[in-house]
Amino acid sequence: MSSTIRVRATSSGETTEVQALIQHPMDSGFVRDPKGEPIPPHFIQQLTFEYDGKNVFVADWGPAVSKDPYVKFSFKGGKKGDDLKISWVDNKGASDATTAKIQ
Amino acid sequence: MRSAIHSASAAVALAAAVAITAVTPAAAAETPDPAADARAFQKFFTEKFPKVKLQDFVNGPYSMNADMHRQWEEKEQFPPYDFSLEAGKEMFAKPFKNGKSYADCFPNQGIGIRQNYPYFDEKEGKVVTLELALNRCREANGEAPFSYLKDEMAALTAYMAFTSRGKPFDIKIPNDPRALEAYENGKRYFYTRRGQLNFSCASCHVQNPGERIRAEVLAPALGILNAMPIYRSEWGGMGTISRRFTTCNSQIRGVPLEPQADEYRDVEYYLSYLSNGLPISGPGARP
Numbered sequence: 001m002s003s004t005i006r007v008r009a010t011s012s013g014e015t016t017e018v019q020a021l022i023q024h025p026m027d028s029g030f031v032r033d034p035k036g037e038p039i040p041p042h043f044i045q046q047l048t049f050e051y052d053g054k055n056v057f058v059a060d061w062g063p064a065v066s067k068d069p070y071v072k073f074s075f076k077g078g079k080k081g082d083d084l085k086i087s088w089v090d091n092k093g094a095s096d097a098t099t100a101k102i103q
Numbered sequence: 104m105r106s107a108i109h110s111a112s113a114a115v116a117l118a119a120a121v122a123i124t125a126v127t128p129a130a131a132a133e134t135p136d137p138a139a140d141a142r143a144f145q146k147f148f149t150e151k152f153p154k155v156k157l158q159d160f161v162n163g164p165y166s167m168n169a170d171m172h173r174q175w176e177e178k179e180q181f182p183p184y185d186f187s188l189e190a191g192k193e194m195f196a197k198p199f200k201n202g203k204s205y206a207d208c209f210p211n212q213g214i215g216i217r218q219n220y221p222y223f224d225e226k227e228g229k230v231v232t233l234e235l236a237l238n239r240c241r242e243a244n245g246e247a248p249f250s251y252l253k254d255e256m257a258a259l260t261a262y263m264a265f266t267s268r269g270k271p272f273d274i275k276i277p278n279d280p281r282a283l284e285a286y287e288n289g290k291r292y293f294y295t296r297r298g299q300l301n302f303s304c305a306s307c308h309v310q311n312p313g314e315r316i317r318a319e320v321l322a323p324a325l326g327i328l329n330a331m332p333i334y335r336s337e338w339g340g341m342g343t344i345s346r347r348f349t350t351c352n353s354q355i356r357g358v359p360l361e362p363q364a365d366e367y368r369d370v371e372y373y374l375s376y377l378s379n380g381l382p383i384s385g386p387g388a389r390p
Binding site: 006008019021023066067068070 | 181185186
């Protein structure tokens, strides 16, 4: 299967703007399925953006974040053509990571 | 005195002329005229929303005001239907167990043809929608049909719509009384009130587009199917035309029909025909 992470990072020279979309159910644990059985919690706990060996953005997430979350932020620095590493870990220990080139 | 009589008789003659011109279109309306319907329908919306360009109606509530339009532009940079679109592309390319694929069931291998659906099948005597054609394709190749509402069906139609983006709806009504009947039947369904709330499709999507229903902005009926299937944030996922019709019916506290029931096929035919000339913009994203 293809990556669960979509990233677009664009540098304006001084700052880099990052947009990411992650495919994840983000089940809170408080919802029941059509049969009335609770859907167990399943959500991303930590999302990390790493540039040049340093974390530029770390998010500690919980069950309140919605399905297929979208993130947008910018950080100082970042050069065109450089790599930006993105990874997440969820409460079941599953994870995914990808690398995007800054445009 | 004499001139007063003259002008009075002139006034009578004028009144008679007005009466004649007023009667003629009313008499013409007795026989169904889809082309005139479409012109009147598009005119109604462009006059109701003089600032919205005809082509922009396909963006639904996002076309209704500048603020919503900015939201839409932002959303289109990273559209939430992206994952479904990619899944649809993969599914479309993957052959069935018998080695054939979706491409074998459709003209032009299924690429860039969304604007021709639904069409009236003169052999069957009924309207055939894209969703129906996809499941028939599966069944003809020994595969189980998909649910009409979301997931796989939404992904497949998303991909097929994407390959047809920008192509204007080109729905034809062949010279067959049954085709005209299907169109009229769809029109009747669209304007008939139903459900506990006693709403017709038109109550929301013709009389009140741009107005809020709770927190949502109602979409105009013109161009509403051009953006299908859609990722609705409210649904937390994708939905097809079938899903839109059935959930509309439950929201007005009516009992929805089975997806792809004859009435739904006809109303899709009617609505798509009225949007002829407007570009396919699906898959879409809606709040």
